[in-house]
Every structure is written in structure tokens, then in C-alpha cells.
Amino acid sequence: MDWVREGEVSLPRTPGEPDSLRAWRPWVLEEADGTLRMWYTASDGTTSRILTAVRPPGGTWGRAAMAIDAGFAGDSDSYGAESPCVVKTPGVYLMVYGGFDGEVGRLHMATSEDSHRWDSQGTIMQRGPEDAVGANHPCLLMTGERWWLFYTGYAGSRGGQRSVLVAAVSQTGASWDRVGTVLEQEQGEIAVSHPCALDVSRTIYMFHASDVGGPIGIAMATSSDGLSWDRRARSWSLKAKGPTV
Numbered sequence: 451m452d453w454v455r456e457g458e459v460s461l462p463r464t465p466g467e468p469d470s471l472r473a474w475r476p477w478v479l480e481e482a483d484g485t486l487r488m489w490y491t492a493s494d495g496t497t498s499r500i501l502t503a504v505r506p507p508g509g510t511w512g513r514a515a516m517a518i519d520a521g522f523a524g525d526s527d528s529y530g531a532e533s534p535c536v537v538k539t540p541g542v543y544l545m546v547y548g549g550f551d552g553e554v555g556r557l558h559m560a561t562s563e564d565s566h567r568w569d570s571q572g573t574i575m576q577r578g579p580e581d582a583v584g585a586n587h588p589c590l591l592m593t594g595e596r597w598w599l600f601y602t603g604y605a606g607s608r609g610g611q612r613s614v615l616v617a618a619v620s621q622t623g624a625s626w627d628r629v630g631t632v633l634e635q636e637q638g639e640i641a642v643s644h645p646c647a648l649d650v651s652r653t654i655y656m657f658h659a660s661d662v663g664g665p666i667g668i669a670m671a672t673s674s675d676g677l678s679w680d681r682r683a684r685s686w687s688l689k690a691k692g693p694t695v
Contacts, residue, residue, distance in 0.1 A: 498530035548586035555584030
């Protein structure tokens with residue numbers, strides 16, 4: 451599997467905008483007419499929010515609007531919303547994202563009929579031992595048999611970097627059954643995180659971040675059932691860059 455880097459996606463930003471400090475963790479969908487829609491995490495240095503951008507066929511990227519704002523005081527995402535994953539179903543767009551209340555990160559869900567106006571549905575799962583401290587970076591995958599939700603789970607002390615990849619399954623996307631940890635650190639790894647899964651000819655390809663205490667690399671694992679995974683070598687390393695998406 452070969453990849454070609456196409457460069458950065460530059461969006462105009464000005465001081466005071468929600469993404470004035472940083473824009474990262476994007477998710478892109480292609481519509482039937484070739485329009486690309488992107489949702490991404492935006493930070494102004496204080497609060498994270500989810501913004502959306504659009505690129506029409508043959509055009510350039512332009513920021514469209516706020517998708518998910520931080521919640522109100524006392525809400526489970528009052529300190530910010532981030533790491534969106536969006537899928538399009540026959541009747542609605544469905545987004546799962548991470549929300550933080552100042553103590554614990556949880557997974558949240560929102561729905562939209564037009565991909566512009568989003569209705570928050572709140573948190574979607576109770577915490578378990580794999581994500582006792584936090585859950586973030588969700589990835590939704592619809593297969594012919596069920597829905598899969600993969601995400602990063604943090605079980606250690608708050609602020610710790612050790613993490614595993616956790617899975618849950620659903621028949622409709624409305625309620626979820628926890629599967630548990632599906633991918634742990636290998637020898638020499640500090641953490642695995644940020645899953646992105648694709649279903650190709652009944653094989654699930656999982657791309658994820660691999661942290662070995664130095665440059666963070668992108669690794670891949672494959673599975674035929676979503677439960678047992680074959681790890682592959684790290685593909686390449688990511689170098690820290692500026693705030694461009």
C-alpha cells in the first residue's frame with residue numbers, strides 16, 4: 451500500500467478566531483458530487499471546538515462554520531470538543547467526538563440532517579477499565595454485519611501518555627456494547643492511539659499512531675473479525691509542524 455503526500459491544507463485564520471492557535475485532527479467525507487467536507491479540531495489557546503470546511507469540485511478549501519462548540523459549565527464537554535469522526539447514513543450525518551469536562555474525556559455523539567447544523571446527543575458509553583481516565587479519537591466503521599467504534603482509551607493516571615485502542619459494537623449506531631481492548635502497546639511502545647479503520651474486501655485495515663518515546667509513527671494492523679489483529683511495521687514517522695491542518 452503506497453501513499454503520496456499531497457501537501458498541507460491551508461485555511462485563512464485571524465487572531466481571535468476559534469482556530470487561531472491550532473487546527474488539527476481532521477476528518478473528511480466526499481459527497482456524491484465530488485464536494486469534500488472536512489471537520490477538524492480548532493483551538494484558540496483556551497478552548498477546543500470542532501469546525502467544518504468545504505472544498506467544491508475543482509475549488510479550494512474554505513472554512514464553512516462552527517460544527518460543535520464547547521458545552522456549558524457542568525456539561526461533559528464544557529472544556530472543549532475535539533477529534534471528530536463523521537459518517538453519512540441514508541437519513542442523517544452522524545458524528546462521534548471527544549469531549550472534556552476538566553477531569554475526564556468521554557465520547558459524545560451528534561447528528562445532522564444537512565451536515566451544517568448539529569444536534570448534540572450527549573455521551574454514548576459509560577467508562578470502563580480501559581478508558582477510566584479518558585476516551586478520545588473515535589473512528590466509526592460500518593460493515594455489512596455491524597457498526598464498529600474504535601477509539602483511544604486512557605487507563606492510567608490523568609495526564610499520562612500510555613493508551614490502548616478500544617472497540618465497541620452496535621447494530622444500529624444508537625446503543626453500544628463494549629468489546630474492550632483490541633490493540634495494546636508492543637515491546638518498546640509507550641502508547642498506541644488515534645485509530646482510523648477501513649473495510650476493504652472484508653478485511654479491516656487499522657491505521658494508528660505508534661509512540662516509542664521519540665518521533666511518533668503511523669503503524670497498521672489488519673483483522674478479519676475486528677477482534678484479533680495482525681500488527682505491521684511502522685510505516686513512517688511524523689514530525690512536529692505548525693498549526694496548519
